[in-house]
Amino acid sequence: MKGVLSDExxxxxxxxxxxxxxxxxxSVFVGRLELGQTFTKEVTxxxxxxxxxxGGSSSVRGYDYQSLGISLGGSTVPGRVLAVSSLEYQQPIYKDWLGAVFVDHGGVADQWKDWKGSTGVGVGARWVSPVGMIGIDVAHAIEAKQFRVHFTMGVTF
Structure with missing residues (x-):
């Protein structure tokens, strides 16, 4: 609250x-949805x-970690609104190993009317280990035209 140890x-x-x-x-089909909004008059x-x-392994795969935001002067700054969705299909392939295909779409903006998502698609493998699932994904960032490898431990999807 403004005036009580805060500027805004x-x-x-x-x-x-x-x-x-x-x-x-x-086999399993996994869907994820993430939404957020910060309400304020002065974002600065x-x-x-x-x-x-x-952006990154638990959001829009194919993009660098937290690289999706508002472009400002060659930097990526955070925004007030967020929307991310993911669809993934996992199929057993050998003993404790699963194969996966996925598509992620999401982005950040200052206002919903300015929101534009970015898409990542890819394939992956999951090992169901005694301590939890360990995964590796190879993802293609459609808009950035880049490939990235993402590692995960535990259920981070």
Missing amino acids: TFAQLYGRGVQYFPIGKK NVPTDWLFRT
Whole structure:
């Protein structure tokens, strides 16, 4: 709250949901949706931890970690609104190994009317280890025209 140890009054709404849909006996289709908005009059007085950037292994694969935001003077700065969605299909391929194909789409903007998403597509492998799932993905960032390799441990999708 402005005037009480702060330069600005703001509020943030954020939510992330994951839904698993079994297909047959062992395959699974996974959907994820992430939405957020920071409400404030003056965004420059809000700490950047309370704004949004996205990109990387648990958001839009194929892009560098937190590289999707608002471009300003050659830098990527965070924005007030965020939307990210992912669809992934996982199929058993050998013993404790799963193959995966996915598409991610998301982005950040200062206002919803300015929001434009970026898309990443790719393939991956998952090992169901005794300590949790370990994964590797090769993803292509469509708009950036780049490939990236992403590693994950645990259920980070």
